[in-house]
Amino acid sequence: MTENERLRAARERTGSRQHPGECLSRRELAELVNxxxxxxxxxxxxxxxxxxxxxxxxxxxxxxxxxxxxxxAVLDAGTDADLGFANSRRPAAPVTERRAVSPVPHQLPAPPxxxxxxxxxxxxxxxxxxxxxxxxxAVLAISAVAGAGGVGKTALALHWAHRELDRFPDGQLYVDLxxxxxxGPPMPPETAIRGFLDAFGVAPSAIxxxxxxxxxxxxxxxxxxxxxxxxDNARDSAAAEPLLPGSGGCTVIVTSRHHLTGLxxxxxxxxxxxxxxxxxxxxxLVKHLGAAKVDAExxxxxxxxxxxxxxxLAISIVAARAGSNPAFPLALLxxxxxxxxxxxxxxxxxxxxxxxxxxxxxxxxxxxxEAADLLRHLGLxxxxxxxxxxxxxxxxxxxxxxxxxxxxxxxxHLLQQHRPGRYRMHDLVRLYARDRAQTDLSxxxxxxxxxxFVGFYLHTAFAAERLLDDxxxxxxxxxxPPGCHPAPLDDHAxxxxxxxxxxxxxxAAQQCAIRRGWVEEVWRIAWTVNTHHxxxxxxxxxxxxxxxxxxxVTDIRGRSDQADVHRLYGWARVMVGDHGAxxxxxxxxxxxxxxxxxxxxxARAHEALAAxxxxxxxxxxxxxxxxxxxxxxxxxxxxxxxxxALNTVGWQYARLGELDQATRYCTAALRLFRRLRYLDxxxxxxxxxxxxxxxxxxxxxxxxHYRRAVNLLRGAFxxxxxxxxLADLAEVYASAHRxxxxxxxxxxxxxxxxxxxxxxxxxxxxxxLAALA
Numbered sequence: 001m002t003e004n005e006r007l008r009a010a011r012e013r014t015g016s017r018q019h020p021g022e023c024l025s026r027r028e029l030a031e032l033v034n035x036x037x038x039x040x041x042x043x044x045x046x047x048x049x050x051x052x053x054x055x056x057x058x059x060x061x062x063x064x065x066x067x068x069x070x071x072x073a074v075l076d077a078g079t080d081a082d083l084g085f086a087n088s089r090r091p092a093a094p095v096t097e098r099r100a101v102s103p104v105p106h107q108l109p110a111p112p113x114x115x116x117x118x119x120x121x122x123x124x125x126x127x128x129x130x131x132x133x134x135x136x137x138a139v140l141a142i143s144a145v146a147g148a149g150g151v152g153k154t155a156l157a158l159h160w161a162h163r164e165l166d167r168f169p170d171g172q173l174y175v176d177l178x179x180x181x182x183x184g185p186p187m188p189p190e191t192a193i194r195g196f197l198d199a200f201g202v203a204p205s206a207i208x209x210x211x212x213x214x215x216x217x218x219x220x221x222x223x224x225x226x227x228x229x230x231x232d233n234a235r236d237s238a239a240a241e242p243l244l245p246g247s248g249g250c251t252v253i254v255t256s257r258h259h260l261t262g263l264x265x266x267x268x269x270x271x272x273x274x275x276x277x278x279x280x281x282x283x284x285l286v287k288h289l290g291a292a293k294v295d296a297e298x299x300x301x302x303x304x305x306x307x308x309x310x311x312x313l314a315i316s317i318v319a320a321r322a323g324s325n326p327a328f329p330l331a332l333l334x335x336x337x338x339x340x341x342x343x344x345x346x347x348x349x350x351x352x353x354x355x356x357x358x359x360x361x362x363x364x365x366x367x368x369x370e371a372a373d374l375l376r377h378l379g380l381x382x383x384x385x386x387x388x389x390x391x392x393x394x395x396x397x398x399x400x401x402x403x404x405x406x407x408x409x410x411x412x413h414l415l416q417q418h419r420p421g422r423y424r425m426h427d428l429v430r431l432y433a434r435d436r437a438q439t440d441l442s443x444x445x446x447x448x449x450x451x452x453f454v455g456f457y458l459h460t461a462f463a464a465e466r467l468l469d470d471x472x473x474x475x476x477x478x479x480x481p482p483g484c485h486p487a488p489l490d491d492h493a494x495x496x497x498x499x500x501x502x503x504x505x506x507x508a509a510q511q512c513a514i515r516r517g518w519v520e521e522v523w524r525i526a527w528t529v530n531t532h533h534x535x536x537x538x539x540x541x542x543x544x545x546x547x548x549x550x551x552x553v554t555d556i557r558g559r560s561d562q563a564d565v566h567r568l569y570g571w572a573r574v575m576v577g578d579h580g581a582x583x584x585x586x587x588x589x590x591x592x593x594x595x596x597x598x599x600x601x602x603a604r605a606h607e608a609l610a611a612x613x614x615x616x617x618x619x620x621x622x623x624x625x626x627x628x629x630x631x632x633x634x635x636x637x638x639x640x641x642x643x644x645a646l647n648t649v650g651w652q653y654a655r656l657g658e659l660d661q662a663t664r665y666c667t668a669a670l671r672l673f674r675r676l677r678y679l680d681x682x683x684x685x686x687x688x689x690x691x692x693x694x695x696x697x698x699x700x701x702x703x704x705h706y707r708r709a710v711n712l713l714r715g716a717f718x719x720x721x722x723x724x725x726l727a728d729l730a731e732v733y734a735s736a737h738r739x740x741x742x743x744x745x746x747x748x749x750x751x752x753x754x755x756x757x758x759x760x761x762x763x764x765x766x767x768x769l770a771a772l773a
Contacts, residue, residue: 088460088760193214225249285305297331379438461529464499517555526545619651687725690705
């Protein structure tokens with residue numbers, strides 16, 4: 001066999017994953033190699049069937065090392081020679097490469113307690129999973145639609161998943177698609193995919209725009225892996241289809257209240273999860289209450305099972321009610337349930353018609369006044385996952401006074417503490433709580449509760465932002481509403497963690513304010529989260545929170561506040577690449593600041609204009625507004641802003657090659673930052689001076705300044721800028737011909753860039769490393 005024929009022979013020996021029974025096509029081989037290169041190196045490639053054809057003809061005989069390794073992996077080849085790759089200049093040698101290790105996601109919630117029955121369904125899931133692997137290689141989709149909400153679809157999926165974890169060594173993904181969430185619309189596929197990409201460690205800046213591109217990236221990441229993907233509470237097939245992998249190896253379980261005919265038509269395994277039989281329901285009741293009590297009151301127990309209509313969630317709630325008063329006879333509870341009618345509507349078409357209102361009402365009436373009031377207020381919470389401090393804000397009571405009623409609701413199975421200090425409700429319970437809030441709370445009480453909730457997130461976010469950057473010019477904030485107690489945050493690290501945990505709820509609070517026309521809260525929430533968004537490169541999220549503020553900007557009190565909204569919205573536009581619209585907004589901000597006679601605001605607008613020109617790669621045009629900002633700040637005597645402006649002016653001079661001027665401004669900035677103990681900004685000034693030193697060939701001084709900047713950035717939790725400085729430090733060592741040290745630093749920077757998935761920076765560093773080799 002000639003060398004040219006070996007690749008083709010290896011391809012034809014390999015079975016197609018897309019077309020069982022056929023050999024691997026050139027196109028499919030190219031797609032698998034592209035996926036392999038992305039998975040192991042975060043390298044985007046566009047190899048196609050023409051490239052494979054050239055390899056097979058011998059037109060291309062020696063691809064680069066990564067391409068060869070990817071072809072060997074896909075075709076299960078031991079050496080380059082097995083595929084006919086030959087280098088006429090030197091023999092092929094094994095290649096050792098550094099690979100970026102993606103996180104292995106483990107997103108499954110905890111398995112359900114007191115899982116009962118479902119023996120046949122568990123076997124059916126296992127058989128379907130085995131059939132999916134052995135048969136045609138298609139992914140597995142399970143549609144469990146025959147029961148009402150609370151029939152146990154999620155419990156079945158999670159019990160089976162935890163029992164079969166060994167099947168999925170590459171991890172497990174889980175998302176609640178909220179297809180039947182009574183408090184809001186279903187989760188968009190983009191949000192679900194974004195959560196999966198986050199689980200794989202994909203940085204926000206590396207996530208492409210648009211559902212199609214995001215789904216393609218997700219399918220690339222799961223390609224060839226043995227993973228479990230649980231898509232819980234899908235509204236319909238369309239909600240699940242973008243989340244399905246594109247190749248075999250993964251198992252997907254989709255739960256829904258609807259029969260997912262679209263997925264079944266595509267080959268998914270359909271499973272109808274029935275209600276419990278009376279015997280199974282009785283078994284669950286025994287697991288809750290014990291055989292002695294159930295046997296002693298057999299008639300009442302049978303009545304409870306009958307009233308619950310075989311719904312596991314209803315049985316669990318009734319059992320919790322009975323268990324909370326073990327001395328009371330079950331007949332009292334059975335008699336109460338017998339007369340109950342409900343407000344809850346029947347479930348959606350295609351599922352069993354069950355009314356849970358009698359169960360919920362009985363549990364609700366059994367609560368003490370504090371717990372019942374807490375349940376009503378929880379029905380107003382916009383977030384599905386709420387911390388204790390936010391719940392306290394809803395009720396207007398301090399945190400220590402709601403812990404006992406929280407435990408009461410948890411014990412009654414009306415609330416789940418799924419993580420320490422964080423609570424969520426089943427969707428049907430939340431619907432009931434919402435109905436109780438509408439019925440039992442006055443409009444004024446509901447309005448006050450939501451004002452406290454929004455106030456909690458606004459004021460806590462403001463305090464967290466001040467910990468992140470207390471030198472940033474502040475805004476005026478009215479006092480919290482009565483009964484609102486913002487969460488205490490101790491330090492910078494606590495603020496970073498709070499924003500990470502509460503980001504979704506903070507945005508939900510802003511949505512509450514938008515729906516009620518509370519314009520001042522809308523733009524102030526956007527302001528509080530701005531620093532977090534910038535430091536974590538969440539450009540799309542930042543634009544999203546500023547858009548409603550700009551839409552209502554004319555309703556904002558105060559000309560300077562309006563101008564600040566234009567300024568920050570304009571910068572958000574610039575950051576997503578919409579420079580034209582961004583510059584227009586920044587110009588409008590400057591005009592409004594002038595009309596208001598706000599000199600500090602004018603300086604901030606000039607700073608933003610300078611940054612916008614720098615973002616466009618034009619330091620000469622950035623210099624004029626930077627100098628204007630400096631002049632204004634000097635007139636105001638604002639030391640921190642003067643230091644920032646000095647560094648900005650110096651940086652523009654450095655980029656223009658005017659190093660003496662650059663040194664004068666940046667060293668002045670550094671001295672002022674140190675006097676103010678403004679450590680975050682000091683790191684940026686040190687970076688500027690290190691850059692100037694490097695350009696002037698003062699290598700020891702550049703190394704010293706860059707190293708100090710790296711240390712400060714690590715203390716400030718700023719890996720994005722840390723990677724930039726490490727890469728620049730490597731350039732200094734390379735200029736000094738200390739290539740081993742330069743390589744070490746570039747590898748450090750490359751590891752950070754890969755974790756952040758910053759494609760252009762990765763490519764730049766890889767070119768520098770290749771040049772060293």
